[in-house]
Amino acid sequence: MKLERILDKLGSIEKNSFIKIIDGIISKDPKNLKEINKILSSSDKGLKSVDSQNISRIFALTSDEFQKHIACEFQEISSQLDILIDIVIRDGNCIMKQDWFSRLYDTEIKNLKARIKNLNADFENDKSDLTDSRKRDYKIYKSCLYTAYQNDIENNRDAKITSDELSIILTLSKELGLSQEEVKLINYSIVPIKKADIQEVIKSLKNIGVIFYSNKDNTVYVADEMVRMLRKIRKKEVAEKFYRRTLKLLREPTINYIARDHNIDRKLSYSQKIEEIIKEGISFTNLLLNDIYRLESTLTEKKKTLNELCEKGLNISNLKGSTLDDKIESLIKHFENVERDETVGISxxxxxxxxxxxxxxxxxxxxxxxxxxxxxxxxxxxxxxxxxxxxxxxxxxxxxxxxxxxxxxxxxxxxxxxxxxxxxxxxxxDVENLYLENFEHVAFRNLNKLKENGITVRESELGQKFEDLTKVIFKGMGFNVDDTFKNNLNTRKDMMDILLNLGNDEIIIVECKTSKERGYNKFSTVSRQLKSYQNLALKNNLRIVKILLIAPEFSDDFVTDCEMDTEMNLSLISASTLSNIYEAFKKSNYAEFPYVLFRDIVINEERILKALSK
Structure with missing residues (x-):
């Protein structure tokens, strides 16, 4: 669930910890301070009075600093933060009741203890499945960790691992090619696991801004944006679902090779081995750099294999990058974009x-x-x-x-x-609904996004398609989209896009504009066009209740010019705002949209959504 939606669900006290952290970051002059101050300038009472949408925007602008804040918490190796974060970033765990979170935490601790016991037994057993080289890697890492943890006791201090020691330990684990689960098991074989009270766990995660907790319904929420950030901290480059999608394209001998190298039981079924590889936290980058190829493969052969995997298996053509690392980075970015995209792929x-x-x-x-x-x-x-x-x-x-x-x-x-x-x-x-879900992409004439979401359309058709979809939306909101009346009014010179007939000789004129550029800024051109439509309507003794201009978005200059215009009763609506109003209207109790709500120069989405929810 997006951060904005979660914030809308919660009371001010439940958001306090999160907002305090962002406030603290802002006070230290973050790199995007100018953009943040622009958002805050509209509020006299600081961050606490800013709406959910803008808090979400500010969080995005402070994401680098917020990530460093959370990363600092990992320096306390006995905090169990790695265990807890690995629970909340799993697909399906971003919304949990408290009792369910408690159950998952208990299960995780029990499983960890059992696996630590098995790992320790493998250390001692000459006949275990662990290869000699892997045993050596484990022993090197374990010995270094033990020294870092125990040297404080020898110096009459509390046992802990300093940030300097931790950075060396992390480098060592990376060079030895250990998965996150392997690191976790060895860590907790040295540092004892102490099961904490679930209320304390929730409180600690809430205080560092990782989760939100609703007291009303005893539910833990983790925002989609936070999940992505936590994955970066845990060095998990892609979501489990994309990792699984990639692994399922590999042949079983390749899966067996990866399993053997990370102490995963090869007697499991193909699907079970894939799930275990995902749980192990094996680096996605390392997997595609080394593990999926034959030992004798040349660099050229590796590139060819990866390209085929993407083109034939993942349906991604023209993977960017000249080096293998660049190609893998492009694939990770592709998955990030797919995850951020709110469209579903089908209606x-x-x-x-x-x-x-x-x-x-x-x-x-x-x-x-x-x-x-x-x-x-x-x-x-x-x-x-x-x-x-x-x-x-x-x-x-x-x-x-x-x-x-x-x-x-x-x-x-x-x-x-x-x-x-x-x-x-x-x-x-469902083609019409699918187009409606991609309404903003049509407005921006974004052919690549439309193609990714399963829509094939010519660029020359996008203007008409945007107009047709806008008609569907207004019809869905209860308006009489009167094409017959419009066609009778239109002349060869003046051809308005959409006419909403309110009855009693009252109309709303709607003009639709698509644009690839960010910020629609052609006010002088569009104002002449709209004034000619206005004159046409007035000649026919019609009362124009409102003129609406629908576009992808509007530049600041365009809005200023519109505010200075005294001849037209014009309101501006971005494509995303109209789409969101339509979705809110469908869930409201209104049979027809109350068009009196169209009274701003730039339509205030939040105000209209609140009005529709009453």
């Missing part, structure tokens, strides 16, 4: 239909998804529920084994030639 209705039919064909799937993502709810195959956890249709389909996918495809009349998952997603597309 929300299509997602619900897909889940319903998956549940009919594969009755065990609900239980499997519940287990995979550690959900507390009993029935989880619901589109809105899954999207709150940033789990999209592709993420669900990636978890289904090949025989079950084949069965589902046959039972539901889905195309069988080609890629199974892409065929399923294509089958459940």
């Amino acid at each position: 929300l209705d299509g997602f619900d239909k897909l889940l319903m039919e998956l549940n009919n064909s594969l009755p065990k799937l609900n239980k499997e998804i519940k287990s995979q993502f550690e959900f507390q709810d009993e029935f989880v195959l619901k589109a809105e529920f899954l999207l709150d956890y940033n789990i999209k249709p592709r993420d669900i389909l990636d978890l289904i084994v090949k025989p079950d996918l084949t069965k589902f495809i046959k039972e539901n009349g889905i195309k069988q030639r080609g890629d199974d998952i892409l065929n399923i997603l294509d089958h459940y597309k």
Whole structure:
């Protein structure tokens, strides 16, 4: 769930710790202070009185400093912060009831203790699956950690690992190629694990700004933006779902090689080994730099293998970068962009239909998804529920084994030639709703984003498509989009885009503009056009209640020119604002949108959303 939505759910006391940290960062002159002050200038009472949307923007502007603040907390090696962070960043754990979080924490501690016991036994057992070279790596790391922790006792001080010692230990673990889980197991074989009270755990995480806690419903919230930040701190370059998607493209011998190198049981099934590799926290970059290739592979062969993996397996063409490292970095950035993108790939209705039919064909799937993502709810195959956890249709389909996918495809009349998952997603597309979910991308004429989200359209068609979608939105809000009346009024010279007929000779004129450039700034051109429409309407004895201009966004100069105009009753609406108003209207109790709310120069989205929610 996005930070803005979480902040809207919480009271001021529940947001205090988070806001105090950002306040502290602002007081130390962060690098983006000018942009932050622009946002704060509209508020006389400081950060506490800023709305959720702008707090979210300020958090993005202070993300580097916030990340350093959290990283400092990891210097206390006995804090268990690594255990707790690894729980909250797992796919499916960003919203948890307190009792469920407590249960996950208990399970994690028990599993860790059992695995530490097994690891210690492997150290002593000559017949264990650990290779001699791996045993040597473990022993080197363990000996260094032991010395760093125990040398304080010898000097009559409390046992701890200083930040300098920790930086050396982290470098050592990286050079030895240890996974995060291997490091964690060895760490806690030296530093005893003490199970903390769950209230204290929540309080400590809340105080460092990592989580929010709602006292009203006893729920822990971790913002999507925070999850991404915590993953960076834990050196997990991609979300589990993207790691899984990549691993599933590898042949079983390659998976076995990776498993053997990181002490994972090779007797497990193919899918189980993949899940264990993900849990191990093995570096995604190292995996693609070294682990997936034959030992004798040349650099050219490695590049070719990675390109084929991306193009044929992940459907990513033209992976950027000349070196192997550059290509891997481009792939990681691609996954980051996919994760940040709020569009679903198919429409929300299509997602619900897909889940319903998956549940009919594969009755065990609900239980499997519940287990995979550690959900507390009993029935989880619901589109809105899954999207709150940033789990999209592709993420669900990636978890289904090949025989079950084949069965589902046959039972539901889905195309069988080609890629199974892409065929399923294509089958459940609802084109109009999919376009509406990409309304802002259409406005910005962003062909690449539209293509990524499953929409193929010519650039020359985008202007008309934007106008058509705007009509659909206004119809959905209860307006009479009167094309017949509009066509009768229009002349060869003056052709307005949309006319909303309010009855009694009253109308609203709507003009639609698309633009690739950030900030629509052609006021002089558009104002002449709109004034000619106004004159046309007045000649026909019509009362113009409002003129609305819809565009991707507006520059400051455009807004200023609009404010200075005294001849038109003009309001500006960005594409994202209109889309959000439409979504809020659908959930409201109104049968028709109260157009009196269109009274600002630049339509205030937050005010209208609040009005619709009453």
